[in-house]
Amino acid sequence: MSIKQISVFLENRPGKLKEMTAVLAEHHIDMRALSIAETKDFGIARLIVDDAFNAANVLKENGFVSSITKVLAVAIPDEPGGLDKLLSVFADANVNIEYMYAFFGGIGVKEACMIFRVAETKAAETRLAGKGLKILTSEDLAQA
């Protein structure tokens, strides 16, 4: 079960990221995860929010260009070797990772969440099913 990530185009100039966060704050949109990929001139901010369509509309109305991408969220134990074990499963299932970012579960929580963008999301979901992975849905994230 994939979850929706919003990618937002931002010029790589002071104040541009703030413009986006101001709009999100104004509309009470909570970012659960965030990562930014940059080049010299522009960046792509990747966000996980509770309601992706709503956030995309809000951003559009406020002059931002964005798109929605399907990503996989996997929870793993927050301990040495946690990611290594997970990546073995990916390698065996021949799933290619395009990018990933992670966030830890919080103080006292020994679980971390990995967000993956893979080459073919649907095929990857099929191949990873039944391999004992804790793949999160958007409902799971909303409750976290």
Added chain:
Amino acid sequence: MERYYQESIECASREDIRALQSERLVKQIRHVWDNVPYYRKKMEEKGVTPDDIQSVDDLKKLPFLSKADLRNAYPYGLLAVPLSDCVRIQSTSGTTGKRVVAFYTQHDIDLWEECCARAITAAGGTNEDVCQVSYGYGLFTGGPGLNGGSHKVGCLTIPTSSGNTERQIMFIMDLSATILCCTPSYAAYLAESMKEMGYRPEDIPLKAGIFGAEAWSEEMRQDIQKTLGIKAYDIYGLTELSGPGVSFECSAQQGMHVNEDHFIAEVIDPDTGEVLPDGTLGELVFTAIDKEAFPMIRYRTRDICSLTHEKCSCGRTHVRMTKPKGRTDDMLIIRGVNVFPSQIETVLLNHGYAANYQIIVDRVNNTDTLDVQVEMTPEMFTDNVGEITERQKKLVDGLKSMLGIKAKVSLVAPKSITRSEGKAVRVIDRRKI
């Protein structure tokens, strides 16, 4: 089925056109010699008198007029009739130097509006149409010209003038406007706005657009036609020659017919002044043979195009001019190479971007730099950094191929480039010359 506003004139034989032009030219030169000392002096300096002008073949004997002459003669130096015979002035935006003030008698207004009526009719307009004129009204010739033309055709004329986009769209939809007249950059903006509001081409009642007052590319035409669901026609003119309507596009959309009963067109080599043959690019020169108050003789427009007398499928026999490539003063010289904004626009549109761009020219370490800022669009955006930079690189290559020089391409946020209601400001030249 082709419609003409004045069929007998628009489809006259070449012999009849020539005879009419010769007759009018002879009278006009006499009129100018007698009433415009400024031009008479130029003729005398060249050793030409009205007796030397017997037909259109003698046109090339006459001296040119240029924008510099208009500035020198400002305001009344080129007026050919008493001020009491004049009923109007119109004045240009003066993008290069001093304002041009053009004078009109009622006869001049009528012939100008007739020319615009021909353009509207060529675009399919009849008295059943609703024509929204979104060119600026006032000193600028766009509004008054198309307004007059629309009245002559008998369309229901909506004089919205430029700006207030919400209101423009309201009128188009509520009153079912079928013809839209405005600058091409404003048409593109209206199209973008209507698309964002959720209007699909089939929802929009417009069937034709008549766009001019600035250079625009074939690619931009295709874009506007697709988004608004219309056929977009080009129209051309200068304040010095009346305003829009000096020439106009017909259903063939292969160049614009010059209203040869009122204007004689030539194309010259801008350096030598030599008249060039059909099909050769050069500077467009016009002689107004019917205007009374402010008649231009061999006026150099600074626009670059070519002429053709080849038969047109629409049936009109008047000479056609190609879409001007740009003005000699639109042209930039960057690292010794001639660059027109319209060339850059063509590349952008070919690569899937919209024509929301600005060109920043600067000079760094004694070298000219060119930065093309183009807005990111929803269509061009993807979650993949590599893909965006790859497309950006393709754009750089495309520009290099078109212009011959390497430009920087900067992707900027949507709506960060100011939209124009009139002529778009495409170039910011920071070089201190």
